[in-house]
Amino acid sequence: MTYIKTCDKAGYSQNFSLTLILIPAVIAVIILLIGSNIARAFSLAGAFAIIKFRSAPGDPKDIAYVLFTMAAGLACGVGAYAYAVLFTVLLCLVMFILHLVDFGAKRTSNKLLKITIPEDLDYEGAFDEVFDKHTTGYELRKVKTTDLGSLYELVYTITMGNEVSQKEFIDALRCRNGNLNIVLSMSAETSEY
Numbered sequence: 001m002t003y004i005k006t007c008d009k010a011g012y013s014q015n016f017s018l019t020l021i022l023i024p025a026v027i028a029v030i031i032l033l034i035g036s037n038i039a040r041a042f043s044l045a046g047a048f049a050i051i052k053f054r055s056a057p058g059d060p061k062d063i064a065y066v067l068f069t070m071a072a073g074l075a076c077g078v079g080a081y082a083y084a085v086l087f088t089v090l091l092c093l094v095m096f097i098l099h100l101v102d103f104g105a106k107r108t109s110n111k112l113l114k115i116t117i118p119e120d121l122d123y124e125g126a127f128d129e130v131f132d133k134h135t136t137g138y139e140l141r142k143v144k145t146t147d148l149g150s151l152y153e154l155v156y157t158i159t160m161g162n163e164v165s166q167k168e169f170i171d172a173l174r175c176r177n178g179n180l181n182i183v184l185s186m187s188a189e190t191s192e193y
Contacts, residue, residue, distance in 0.1 A: 004104055015061035017104035022064040022095065029071045029087050033078055044074065106162070108136055112185035113156040116146065117177045123154055127176055134169040135160050151180065 003020055004012050034040045047070060068091060075084030098104075117123055123143065131138045135158045142155035160169070166184060173182055 012104070012106070013060065014104040014106060015059050018095070018098060019060040019064040021098065021103075022061075022068065022091065025091055025094075026064065026067045026071045029083075030067075030074060033071070033074050033080065033083075040074070040078065044070075108159050108161050109186075111158050111160055112183075113138075113158050114181075114183040114185075115154045115156070115173060115177055116180040116182070117152050117154060118180070119145075119150055119152060121152075121177070123152060127173060130169070130172045130176060131156075131158065134164050134172065 004017055030044065034044060072084050072088050075081070075087060115127070117126070123140075137159040139157050140154060141157055142153075144153045144155070145151070146153050160166075170182055170184060
């Protein structure tokens with residue numbers, strides 16, 4: 001919860017927040033199974049090296065599940081079958097419950113908005129009323145002339161609630177920009193505006 005509350009607005013990862021719940025339990029089981037056995041510790045270090053250097057970096061939740069299966073395999077390997085079953089069932093149950101309650105789900109999303117306007121429209125403040133109604137935050141990132149200077153292209157980053165109708169939002173913008181081109185990207189993470 002601290003991770004979610006202290007990140008930028010809509011800037012956190014739901015899968016990473018789930019990973020923060022899964023990893024401590026998995027590491028605790030691994031440490032408990034290794035105990036003071038040096039041979040188990042070295043074999044586990046070798047397995048971790050295979051994961052780190054032989055696989056492409058992926059989603060944090062996927063990596064946590066790989067560690068989870070390694071811990072279950074380690075438990076089976078040392079003969080603690082009942083412990084492996086108990087650990088697997090409990091952790092799977094926790095993850096199912098977190099999935100059902102949609103723990104860490106984003107209530108807003110960042111998007112990239114490109115609006116083409118005629119050159120005679122004063123773009124400063126022209127869309128503020130629409131943005132105030134349909135978004136929780138917006139910022140003008142770029143202004144560019146197109147069509148030999150007869151049009152402007154405005155690029156905004158916006159934060160929208162998941163319950164907001166994108167069609168109503170775009171329709172409200174079209175009424176202001178003379179029905180020219182509007183592009184709403186589903187993610188604001190783009191290097192080129």
